[in-house]
Amino acid sequence: MTTDDQPMDHVPPDAEPSSNETRGEMEKHFTSRSTWMRLVFMFIFGLLYGLSRVVLGAVVVIQFFYVLLTGETKEEMKALGHSLAIYSYQVVEYLTFNSETKPFPLDAPWPTSLNDDQFTDTVDKS
Numbered sequence: 771m772t773t774d775d776q777p778m779d780h781v782p783p784d785a786e787p788s789s790n791e792t793r794g795e796m797e798k799h800f801t802s803r804s805t806w807m808r809l810v811f812m813f814i815f816g817l818l819y820g821l822s823r824v825v826l827g828a829v830v831v832i833q834f835f836y837v838l839l840t841g842e843t844k845e846e847m848k849a850l851g852h853s854l855a856i857y858s859y860q861v862v863e864y865l866t867f868n869s870e871t872k873p874f875p876l877d878a879p880w881p882t883s884l885n886d887d888q889f890t891d892t893v894d895k896s
Contacts, residue, residue, distance in 0.1 A: 811872060812865055818873075819861045826854045849882075856881035 799805065833847045860881060863869040874880045 811876075815861050815864055815873060819858060819865070822854050822858055822861070826851060826858070829854065852883075853881050856883070 829847055829851045833844060833851065836842075836844050836847065857873060857880070860869070860871075860873040860878065864871065864873055871877045
């Protein structure tokens with residue numbers, strides 16, 4: 771078979787990375803301290819995410835019974851529910867590697883609105 775007969779996806783042997791180079795790259799990734807530290811933070815934020823979901827569930831139940839008894843919503847509970855929803859969003863953004871900013875209580879303050887600019891390093895949507 772000549773070089774003219776070879777399929778287009780054929781890579782000449784000289785262009786293939788050696789197994790030693792590939793293994794060296796993998797070792798570099800496995801020994802990267804920042805990657806392992808991110809895993810620790812991901813575990814912590816995963817726990818905080820679960821806790822925030824429990825608190826949000828309590829807010830939902832309390833708000834429901836408040837409306838049931840009074841016929842009105844409690845503004846403080848609405849604000850807390852809103853900020854918990856934004857916090858959950860920020861945690862998920864961090865856990866899915868769409869943001870490098872660590873949510874509250876580390877890099878960002880407690881969220882009050884979705885328009886806060888604490889999470890401007892998310893993946894470009896364009």
